Amino acid sequence: MDSGVLKDLLQRVKDGAVGLDEAIARLRDLPYEDIGFASIDHHRALRRGFPEVIYSTGKKAEEIIEIIGRMVEKEENILVTRLTDDKARIIKEQFPQGEYFPKPKVFTLEVRPAEKRGKGAILVITAGTSDIPVAEEAAITARFMGNEVETLFDVGVSGIHRILGKRDVLMRASVIVVVAGMEGALPSIVGGLVDKPVIAVPTSTGYGASFGGLSALLGMLNSCASGVTVVNIDNGFGAGYAASLMNRI
Numbered sequence: 519m520d521s522g523v524l525k526d527l528l529q530r531v532k533d534g535a536v537g538l539d540e541a542i543a544r545l546r547d548l549p550y551e552d553i554g555f556a557s558i559d560h561h562r563a564l565r566r567g568f569p570e571v572i573y574s575t576g577k578k579a580e581e582i583i584e585i586i587g588r589m590v591e592k593e594e595n596i597l598v599t600r601l602t603d604d605k606a607r608i609i610k611e612q613f614p615q616g617e618y619f620p621k622p623k624v625f626t627l628e629v630r631p632a633e634k635r636g637k638g639a640i641l642v643i644t645a646g647t648s649d650i651p652v653a654e655e656a657a658i659t660a661r662f663m664g665n666e667v668e669t670l671f672d673v674g675v676s677g678i679h680r681i682l683g684k685r686d687v688l689m690r691a692s693v694i695v696v697v698a699g700m701e702g703a704l705p706s707i708v709g710g711l712v713d714k715p716v717i718a719v720p721t722s723t724g725y726g727a728s729f730g731g732l733s734a735l736l737g738m739l740n741s742c743a744s745g746v747t748v749v750n751i752d753n754g755f756g757a758g759y760a761a762s763l764m765n766r767i
Contacts, residue, residue: 523593523630524564551588555581560592567635567766568663569594571755574601579608586613586627596627597662599655599755622655622754626662636665636765638692642758643681643708645674645698648723652754653697656719659758660695665765675703688712693761697754699723702734709743715764718748719757 530536549561563569572585582605586596596616601609606618606625616627642657644650650671661667670687673680681688681704688694688711696705697719705718718741720734727733731751738748749756 553584553588556585558585558588560589560594563594568759568762569596571759572596572598574598574605579605583609583612590627590629593629595629595632595662596625597659598625599623601625619654619658621651622658623651624655624658626658628662632662632664634664634666636660636692636762637767638765639666639668639690640693640695640758640761640765641668641670641687641691642695643670643697643704644672645696645700645704646723647672649697649699649721652719652721652752653695655754656695656697656758656761657754659755660762660765663759663762665762673704674698674700675707678707681707685711693717693764695719695757695761697721697757698738699731699734700728702737705738705746705748706741706743709741709746715761716743716746717757717761717764718746719754720748720751722752 531538551558551560559570569589572582574582582598589596601623603620609625610616610618613627616625618625640660642653644653653669657667657669670684673684688708691714693715694708694712695717696708698704699721700723702720705716709716718738720731720738722731724733735751738746749760
């Protein structure tokens with residue numbers, strides 16, 4: 519339940535359209551609802567401006583369906599991350615109005631239109647095409663949280679003229695998410711060109727000495743460009759969420 523839903527409920531109580539008992543029933547599960555295998559944080563949208571996100575790893579499809587159902591009852595928008603194709607097929611049977619994105623493994627269900635809260639555009643960039651699934655997770659997250667999102671893919675440092683030729687795109691963004699594997703150099707390049715927040719996302723793309731993204735992570739943490747913020751390996755969701763919070767300021 520977010521502030522918009524709560525205001526609407528209180529106004530309807532004030533107008534006599536909703537009785538006190540019904541309103542109490544609607545609010546009974548704030549701040550959270552214990553369903554045995556999970557405790558659903560229905561208070562999160564009021565605190566943070568966006569409902570709890572369902573991380574699907576380790577959860578059965580039936581458990582995810584149960585959580586989605588309880589959240590839908592509270593008029594909360596649904597974002598499920600790291601969802602496998604087989605689980606997605608089962609969930610889509612129960613919630614056909616939702617949308618599954620197979621490349622980033624994300625499922626969304628919009629119960630209420632997302633409030634447009636972004637002050638400008640969030641730009642999501644990848645160094646290579648192998649980084650696109652992580653970038654799409656970031657882009658979908660930011661867009662679902664009410665932001666205008668642009669993407670710019672396959673502009674890494676192996677052909678640096680590609681990113682230098684997109685200076686106009688870089689300059690009109692409010693927040694930039696840069697996704698890269700291998701040695702993770704692209705965020706430093708972008709960070710040295712712009713005067714806005716840059717969120718670096720290391721990916722597990724690369725050969726043996728990339729150590730599953732650790733080399734990119736360390737390279738980004740040691741960036742010589744001031745103001746580059748780094749999230750965890752393959753954490754497109756975290757980058758999209760952070761970019762959205764920054765874009766509201």
